[in-house]
Amino acid sequence: MDTDDTTLLRDALDRTTDGLPPLPDLAPLAVREGRRRRARARIAVATTAFGVVTAGALGLTLLAGTTGPGVSTPAAGGARTSYPPVVVEETPGVTPPDNPEGLSEAERERRAQHQQKMAALLDELLPPKITDIRPVKDRTAEYRITAGGETFRMVASVRPEGGAALSRCANRPEGMPPCEEDTKLRAGGMVEWPTRVTVQYWYRKSVVELSVYAEKVVPVSGRVLFDVAKDPRFLELVKDADARPMEAEAGMFGSPRFW
Template identity: 35%
Template sequence: MTDQDALLVKDVMRRTADGLGPLPDLVPQAVARGRRRRARTRLALTASAFGAVTLGVLGAAALSGGGSGPSPASGTGVAAAPAPYRTPVHVEPSPGEAEEGGLSGLPAGERQRLEDFQQRAAVALDDALPDTVGTIHPVDSTVARYQGEADGNVFTVHFTVRPADGAAPGECRNVPQKRMTCVKAELTGGVEAQLRRAAVNSLDTESTSIFFEFGNSTVLIDVSPDEEKGVSAPVTVQQLLDGVRGSGLLDVVRYADEHPVLEKQVSVQGG
C-alpha cells in the first residue's frame, strides 16, 4: 500500500467515526460494579461467618444432651455468652420476698450455666423489646429477672421458662374496672399466645405481658412499670408480639425448655 492509499483509508475511517456518538466512559461503571461485587463478597463472608457461629452454638446446645446438668465439653451446658457482656444489676429483694430461680448456693458449674443463659436471654430480650425499655441487663440474684432503664425510668422484665405442670392456661378476658385487656394471637408454628395489658398496684401504671406454652414448658415475659415514677411499661402488646416473633428469643426459650433453668411450680404465672 502506497502512502497515498494509507492516507485515504485513514480519512475514510475518520469520517465514519465522526458520525458516531462519543464512546461512553466505562471507568465509573467498572468502579461501581467492583464496589458492589466487593460488598456482595463481604456480605457473603459475614453471612457465612454468622452461619458458622450459629451452627456452633446450636451444636454446643445439642451436645449438652438434655437435662439441666453441665456439658462435659464446656462445663456449663451452654455455649459462651455473646458479646457485649451485660453487667448484672443488683436489686435488693423486698422483705419476705422469695425469689425463684435464685443463683446463690448453686454448684459452680450450674451457676455458670445459668449466668451464661442470663447473658443470652438479656441480649435476646433487648432485641425483642423496643428501645423505650432501655438496654436489658440480668439481675444478679435470679435467672428469672431482668431490668431495663431509659430516660431515668427503671422497668423490671420477668422472663420465665418453667416445666409445665399440666394446668390449663387461665381464661383470656377483659376486665375494664381493673384496666386489663387480653388478646390471643398465634406466635409461631401453631403456638397460641395470650397478651395482656393490665394495671399493676395502681390504675395509673400498667404492665405488658405475653404468656404461651412451648414444648414442655410455660413461658411468661412481663414488662412491669416504674411504679415509683408512675410510668407504665413503654411497650404495647403488638410490639411485644412482633418482638418475640422477630427476634432470637424463641431460641433461648427452646434451650430452656430442653435444659430447664427453673423448677416446676404448682401455679402458673400469666394464666
C-alpha cells in the first residue's frame, strides 16, 4: 500500500521527467555492430586454423603469411588490431620468391606498415558485408577482401606518374596551385563495370587508384570507393606514399598490371 511519502515522491519524479524525450533504442545498433564483429572474428579464426584459402572468385591460391612480432588475431567479439598478410600464388602450387624486389628489411617493414594502416582504414570504411581484409605480402598496393564467402582482389595504389604528369602539371587551369604545392586529392575518372570498379585521383605528381575486381559481380560500388577517398586518414596515407614512393611509375590511368 502506498504511503503519503511514497505518493509525494512519485509525483515529484513524474514532474521532473515530464517533457523529456524517451530514451533511444540502442539495441539495433548493438546488434548490427555485434554481427559485424562476430563475422570478422569467424574469418580470422578460419584463416588461422586452415592457412590455405582457395580464392574461387580469382582462380588463385592464397597462402596465409607467417605472423611476425606485433601481429595478432582478435578474440571473438573484439576489434581487429592487425591484418596478417597472404602470399598469392598466381599459378597454384608455385610460390613466388620472397622479397622479389630485393628491398632492405627496413623498407620492407615500412611498406608492410603502410599496408597495415590501409587495411585498418578499409576495414573501418568499407560496408559490413566486407568481412575480411588481407594485405598481400610484398605487393604494396594489393589486398584481398572477402564478401559472401568469396575473395576479391582490391588495389589501393599511390604511384608516381610518368611523362604524362609533366603535361598535366604544366597545363593546370588558372588559379590552381602548382602540382608540387597542391594539398588536395584531385578527382580523375571512374570505371564501374560488373567485374571491375575503379576510381582515380591525382595528388601532386602521383596517381591514386582504388579498384576492386571480380569474375562476376564486384561487391562494392564506385560511391563506396569515393567515400573511402574522402576520409582525411586516406589522404594522410597518400601524402606519405607520395613523399616516399613505394611503387613504380604509373601510366595515364593507373598501371597496366591493374587492368
